[in-house]
Amino acid sequence: MEKILLEVQQSEEAQRIDKLLTLKIEKLSRNFIQGLFENESIKVNDKFVKSKYKVKVGDKIEVDIPEAEELRVEPEDIPLNIIYEDEDVVVINKPQGMVVHPAPGNYNGTLVNALLYHCKDLSGINGVIRPGIVHRIDKDTSGVLVVAKNDNAHNHLAAQFKEHSIKREYYALVEGRIKKEGGVINAPIGRHVNDRLKFAVVKEGKHAVTHYEVLEVYGGYSLVKCRLETGRTHQIRVHMSFIGHPLVGDTVYGLKKQKMAQTGQVLHAKTLGFIHPKTNEYIEFDSELPENFKRLLEKLRKI
Incomplete structure (x- = not known):
């Protein structure tokens, strides 16, 4: 102890x-x-x-x-929406509400539990808790992510993430009417000075750049496409809040009292493109907006 x-x-x-x-x-x-x-x-x-x-x-x-207990993550027969799979990678369309990997107090029902059941092999670089996990998206963010099935694939993909060469585009519904067609948010992100569980734009933070394009504007909302140049934790949520347009449903970085009843932020990882670790060819995957996201947009278009 x-x-x-x-x-x-x-x-x-x-x-x-x-x-x-x-x-x-x-x-x-x-x-x-x-x-x-x-x-x-x-x-x-x-x-x-x-x-x-x-x-x-x-x-x-x-x-x-107390002394750390030996961790054991069990495979679980949880349905997965697999977009693509070969002997090196598996590309998943993660639903909103699913946690990517186990953490203290939450060892079941995660994407890793499901992957351990569906895949015989996953890279072991991140250990027992995060086998195969090269990058993450938040629990309440839906969309596409790639998982490594062996260490060589993991290292190859991790290098691309580090170099910021992977294409990552998200669709987000944000508060307010954005008057510009788009822009670039270049603002460093680090731990919030008063709340270590949150992130914020801070002078001493890590370099963070988000490109955004306004796709549609509704009464008091805007649909934007965000392309990540860097990949900081909660980057889109922090950056959009920073420019005064927090994500709908985001009670951490947005409005504490939401105008619309939503479970978590309305954010979807739509496109992911990378160099395949074995063929060295560029491949790209696109995932459809989830039904709840589409229904929300249809409702706003009628207002």
Whole structure:
């Protein structure tokens, strides 16, 4: 068991202890820290406290982190929409609501669980939790992504992602009428200064560029096509919010009270193009907008 000892400084006074620990111990997620409180693994001045406890200057915090359990991800017979498959790669059209890979507290029902059932081989570069996963899209983002079936394919694809040579286009429904036909958002993205679970445009962030094109404009909404030049976490969601047009359904970076009832952001990874790791030929895949996305657009066109 690992033990971490901390003492609260003047600048940290009156913060909730769970938020403080998320900032101070970056290797632990907030969900994991919440679990430590539930298991009475966190003390302040030798007494167990709740996650909402507000710290005081001089408080001595003791965090006991249990030994990591051996992780085992089980194959599950979950239907997959496979666009293309060969001995090196499999291209999937992921539905909205499916998590790409397991994480603490969520080891079932993910794309990886489904892949382990449907594929005999997946690259092992990312270990037990993320076999074959070269890139990700958010749980509530639907659309196309490629999975590597062996290490050679994984390395080849990973190099293309690093070089930003892979074509990735998304369709997004955003708040407000965008008056321009399109534009380029060149703004660095990093962790939010006040909320480590979020990302934001920050001066010290990583280089991030999104190209967008307005496809349709409705009453108070716009349909845009976004092409990623870089691939930062939540990039489209952060960038569109940054220019004042957050994604419909995005309660993290957009409107807290949504005008339309949506489960998650209206964002679809529509096109993916890359050099095949074995043939060295460029191949491109396109996925149809999901039915809920199409129905929403049809509704807006009638307004």
